[in-house]
Each structure stands twice: as C-alpha cells, then as structure tokens.
Amino acid sequence: MPDQKPGLKPVSTIVFDVNETLLDITTLEPLFQRVFGDPSVMREWFAELILYSQTMTLSGRYTPFGALAGGVLQMVGANKDVPITDDDVAELKSLIGSMPAHADVAPALRKLRDAGFQLVTLTNSPPSPAPSPLEKAGLADFFERSFSIDDVEKFKPHPATYQMVAETLDLQTDDLCMVACHLWDTIGAQAAGCQGAFLTRPNNNLLEAEGVPQPHFRSDDLVDLSEQIIAGNGS
Template sequence: MSDHKRVSTIVFDVNETLLDLTTLAPLFQRLFGTADVMREWFAELVLYSQTLTLSGHYTPFADLAGGVLRMVAKNKQIVITEDDISGLKSLIGSMPAYADVAPALTKLREAGFRLVTLTNSAPSASPTPLEKAGIAALFDHHFSVDAVKKFKPHPATYQLVADKLGLNTSELCMLACHDWDTIGAQAVGYKGAFIARPHNSVLNLPDVPQPDFVSDDLSDLADQIIAAGLPRP
C-alpha cells in the first residue's frame, strides 16, 4: 500500500488557492496607477505575517493587510485613506472562486475524501468569504490560524487541523498555490499538493521538499490525488 492511500483529508489554503486574488487588481490600479503593485503588496503581506510569527507577535490578517498597504504606499509616497483600507478589506472578503474549484471539490468529495480549509484569515461573520463564493458547503470544516495566533507555515497551524480532526498528520494532504505552504505542511508529515496559479511556482532546490502532486488545473490535481489511491483501503 502506498503512503498516499493513508490520506483521508485534503486541507485547502483559501486566499489565491481557491479565491481569485486578481480581483483586487483594480484597487491597486486606482491607487498606484498600476495593478502590478498588488503582487508587491501581497509578497510583503506574506513576509510580514511570517515575521510577526517568528518574532512572537500576532495581529489579524485583514488588519495586517491594511497596515502593509499603508507601508507600501508610504514607500511610493502615495496617500492612503481609511476608505481605501476599508475597500481593500471588503474586496478581500468578496473574492470569487476560480472556475475550476467547485468541480474539483465535488470530484474529491465523491471519491471519499474529507475536505477542510486552513486559512491565514481570521474567522468572519456570515456570509463568510467562502459562502459569498458559493463553495463553503463543499467543505466539512473550516480552520483559521487565529486559533493558535500564528501564521502559516508555523508547525502549530498544521498540527491544529490534525488535532481538531483526531488524525495523524500523515493522513492529511495540504493543497495550496504557495510552495511555502506545502513545504511547511510536509515538514510536519502532510502530503503536499501544489496548484500553479498565476505568479506561483514550485521552488526546486536540493533538500527542499517537493509537492507530491503538481498541476495548473485543480480538476487535474484532484484526478492525480484520486489516482494515487482512495482515502481508505
């Protein structure tokens, strides 16, 4: 029996993996005159989320997103208003799902996998971002790093899911479009599945864990996971 057959649960990242981050681009186009700044802002957001965790600090992801927007704007001598910050938070909470998401989730559920989410975003009141995107009901559970006050890829975030579900980490597979997320999950025993969304690639280096499954289409990625063996023998 392969190790893949032990996997019973797929753990999905949310922002950019399931929900389309590019829908934030018009805000950055308006504020900075180019949508390209969105990628700079998001990279800084990830950097500072990890910096806070490494230095023993925590602030909710949406608040951090606003703070980083102010920082990037100050670097470019652009004035950001409270309305701009509110607009960013509103857009983050209303991102649509990619077209390949619902079919892939349905396919995995029908194959017998349990599906859950693990996001850096804090829990929000209904309707949640996933409810607005129309895919919340396809998941069995939703988890947030807010429960441990540490951002991914800290080991405690991935262990949280295993502990809450009463599973060994070897029974879990992290599916994300950020290689740092799959690397973090694999470091505590998960399998890794990488979906290559635009501007996201795998880091190919010796001694760096490589994802067990890789594709640029979520339905194809689901097929790979299913072909490796059903969740229970």
C-alpha cells in the same frame, strides 16, 4: 481503482488553502490600479503581507491578517509616496472578503467529495461573520470544517497550524493532504507530516533547489490536481 502512490500512506482529509488557491485575488487589482496607477502593485503588496505575517510568527508575536493587510497597504503606499486613506483600507478589506472562486474549484471539490475525502480549509484569515468569503463564493457547502490560524495565533507555515487541524479532527498529520498554490504552504505542511499538493496558479511556481521539499502532486489545474490526489491515494 487506481493504486496508492508508492511510499504514501493514504489520506482521509484534504486541507485547502483559501486565498488565491480557491478564491481569485486578481479581483483586488482594480483597487491597486486606482490607488497606484499600476495593478501589478497588488503582487508586491501580497508578497509583503506574507513576509510580515511570517515575520510576526517567527518573532513570537501576532496581529490578525486583516490588520496586517491594511498596514502593509499603508507601508507600500509610503514606499511609493502614495497616500493611503482609511477608505482605501476599508475597500481592500471589503474586496478580500468578497473574492470569487476560480472556475476550476467547484468541479475539483466535487470530484474529491465524491471520491470519499473529507474536505476542510485552513486559512491565514481570521473567522468572519456570515456570510463568509466561502459562502459568498458559493463553496461553503463542500467543506465540513473551516479552520483559521487565528485559533493558534501563528501563521502558516508554522507546524502548529497543520497540527491544529489534525488534532481537532482527531487525526494525525499524515492523514492530511494540503492543497495550496503557495509552495511555502506545502513545504510547511510536508514538514509537519502532511502530503503536499501544489497548484501552479499564475505567479506561483516551484522552487527547485537542494533541500527544498517537492510536492507529492502538482498541476496548473485544480481538477487535474484532484484527480492525481485521488489516484495517488488509491481512491
């Protein structure tokens, strides 16, 4: 068996971000192509969505992620002088709830589950009626629990989000490893005491600057990242 990674306490539970880490947000691009004539506007919209979700938390306020998603779409439309209809917002929300899994996800989850880890998710999205996005993507059976920040009304990377997962599972945060393709998520998780595993999906890369926590594990492939987590935790 591989040895535990030096300096790390072995974890029992792997916590997965959902949107973009597990589910492919590039499937939203046709909507942005239709509305704006440019699929790359999706990235602008998503960056603004994250910015304003975190702004709400820093300001001590809360609006569910889906409502913010629609509002930010309208804001981007106003910025570009492109009218956004109620049907456009409804289509966006429908597409968000039906994103497929990336090809590397199921094999990676299977490896971690077979290695004995408990698998859960933690998403900024609110709970949804069945079938959930994970059920539609064929991933729900891999996870023992699915957590939403809606329960604490604070968006990641607020420490309360990661602490909620640990407390609900009767664990400490250092029993958790956060897997995400957003560095702000692994930074927040590590600040809360978790391990951080960073997945470099397209348009998501490391930020190397003084004082910025670097993840314990990193890869551009979730299967490889999972193997690193297994080896680093002595499983």
